[in-house]
Amino acid sequence: MKKSIADLAKIRQETLRKIQLRDKEDTNCRIVVGMGTCGISAGARPCLSAIVDEVHKRGLSNIQIVQTGCVGMCRLEPMFDVYVGNEKVTYVNMTPEKSRQVVVEHIVNKRVIQEYTIGEVEK
Amino acid sequence: MRDISMHILDLVMNSIHANASFIRITISETSETISLKIEDNGRGMTDETLKQVVDPFFTTRNTRAVGLGIPLLYQNVKNTAGSFNIDSKINQGTIIKALFNKNHIDCIPLGDVKETLLSLIMVEPNVNYIYKHEKDNQQYVLNTKEIKDILAEVPINHIEVINWLKKDLLQYNKDFKIGLYKGGSKWQN
Numbered sequence A: 001m002k003k004s005i006a007d008l009a010k011i012r013q014e015t016l017r018k019i020q021l022r023d024k025e026d027t028n029c030r031i032v033v034g035m036g037t038c039g040i041s042a043g044a045r046p047c048l049s050a051i052v053d054e055v056h057k058r059g060l061s062n063i064q065i066v067q068t069g070c071v072g073m074c075r076l077e078p079m080f081d082v083y084v085g086n087e088k089v090t091y092v093n094m095t096p097e098k099s100r101q102v103v104v105e106h107i108v109n110k111r112v113i114q115e116y117t118i119g120e121v122e123k
Numbered sequence B: 001m002r003d004i005s006m007h008i009l010d011l012v013m014n015s016i017h018a019n020a021s022f023i024r025i026t027i028s029e030t031s032e033t034i035s036l037k038i039e040d041n042g043r044g045m046t047d048e049t050l051k052q053v054v055d056p057f058f059t060t061r062n063t064r065a066v067g068l069g070i071p072l073l074y075q076n077v078k079n080t081a082g083s084f085n086i087d088s089k090i091n092q093g094t095i096i097k098a099l100f101n102k103n104h105i106d107c108i109p110l111g112d113v114k115e116t117l118l119s120l121i122m123v124e125p126n127v128n129y130i131y132k133h134e135k136d137n138q139q140y141v142l143n144t145k146e147i148k149d150i151l152a153e154v155p156i157n158h159i160e161v162i163n164w165l166k167k168d169l170l171q172y173n174k175d176f177k178i179g180l181y182k183g184g185s186k187w188q189n
Ligand SMILES: Nc1ncnc2c1ncn2[C@@H]1O[C@H](COP(=O)(O)OP(=O)(O)O)[C@@H](O)[C@H]1O
Pocket: A037, B014, B015, B018, B040, B042, B043, B044, B045, B049, B053, B066, B067, B068, B069, B070, B071, B093, B094
């Protein structure tokens, strides 16, 4: 199957429709992934990929995913912050599997996974 | 870093943190070598910084005032008896070149460059990336500016677009001949 400009134009149309249909009350959520050298070498990329995949699978919109550099806690990488509204939760020592769980539990079911948070790990 | 694609992600993050708006990644493979070039139009480095970045390579004992990313790359290049070079001009940009000898026992694999590109597009969609991969007289070129022009008001990092790109880039991994945008990509403005 050869991809073409026509495919991309179709994706544009479909995506535009989805954006217009989007429920305004949808969760407003931001995920900030640590992507400094320490984060990348600890496995930030597969975690990011898992998050993106899970967000797509669940059909979530309004999720913003951005990067940050080294925050000085290299041994806790891969880590990311999840902001829902003004509330921030920092998840540490993540894996792709745990990252998926965070998307489902924290973002979809609105339940923080305490076990994976910085507060719990640093106890 | 486990593979070259992870180094690419790390190096491009340097370019992004140096405020680059254009980043060109070129991979050129022969049966013996993998050469990597990353060019950006970011803020560049002063001769002073450049010296500091390069210094830890040659001094055995050094408390690192600067980061680890470039020294790690240098180490992996050196392990294959390859070559490494940084060229940087303040307010103009930076060019990093690394050559790996593929057949050397210590050469790290190329890794999943597709995942690196998708990650970059996802987290820094406003940067224009040109990715070029040459191998066996064939080339694959991905220019995100061209994609953005077609998408117009739809963001390139919209989850639907990312998913589509993932499939397209996957296709290229399976069969090198298939590429969305071949040739004709212009660098810079
Ligand atoms: N593309 C670039 N443009 C401008 N400056 C850069 C670039 N790449 C590296 N540098 C400079 O070199 C320093 C060292 O880079 P690196 O070894 O990757 O460590 P780190 O990113 O953790 O500082 C950076 O802090 C930055 O000052």
